[in-house]
Amino acid sequence: MKKLLPALLLCGAALNPALAQSSRYYGVVDYGNVSYSGPGNYSSPGALSLSGGYNFLTNLDLEAGITLIGNADATVPGPGRVDLSEHIIHAVAVGKVPLNPQITLFGKAGVGLHDGSINGLPDDLIYGFGMQVRFDRELSMRVQYESLGSTQLPGGGTADMTRLSLGLAYHF
Template identity: 25%
Template sequence: MKQITIFAMIAALAAPLAVQAEGYYVGGNIGRAEQKADVGSASFKESTTAYKLVGGYNYNKNVGAEIGYADLREVSVSGNGAKVSSKPSAFYVAATGTLPLNEQFSVFGKLGVARAHEKLSATYTKVSESATENRTTPYISVGAAFLLNQQVSFVAEYENFGKIAKDGSANIKADMFSVGVRYSF
């Protein structure tokens, strides 16, 4: 009887890890996106609240794939009668690697490519200019997950979208730190 009880306890503890190991998931994150712009000798860094939606598949407990959309929201800088606004978003596809630490906690990393879409606008007195740019960039992410139950997990992650806009020596880089929820099925 004792062996059956021990086996049942081990199976109950391993079940969440097995569910986490394989299958589809969807989720969403909310967090802080930061844009860093370097324009010649001038530079600025601004942050705003951003969000992302994801979907993925875990082939096993260590390897998977994910696609996602991140809206990094608009930031603007004003001064001396001028205003510059930047509004990026990105679609990405990435390979994922997960290292389970125990039945509930794991760390993960992602490596892939992002297709960034950047809307830029500038106003000086009564003159306005705007432009858009689409750019493919490397995508890198690291994070941690906490498995609440067989379907729901909470994540915290840092993502780097690279240079989302570039024109000569001017460029804009974007990254995001966020927390979110994943639902596995």
């Protein structure tokens, strides 16, 4: 027992700097274009996402944020020319598969509440996949493709939304 205690203290001292370098919280800013698919013709507005995350397990993050989508012009059956505007509050789980210390593939799935209309039930499923490249301990870049769910069109009907984006993540 007397020999085990110094060995445990030495292991703890060796692991402590490694644990200190592991940041569990992060913030992300993503920007990309949204594509609509549904009845009619649509422009592709820009979309900015601000998110915060927590590294819950080694390969699992929990992330929440808001996506602000710019105004889109649409020509839809019925009402004709309309403006679409959408904001989405989202909460997702992010599964990660590291390829090496710098490059990580990820997939995400969760729920989104459209236009902030929080009614107690999720409005839509959000899912996506991407790749993250880590530059140093704090900063990384990611590119991702996401399905943001559907938006309600004036006059009835829905249009599906997808987004391809590029972003920066800062690990605290």
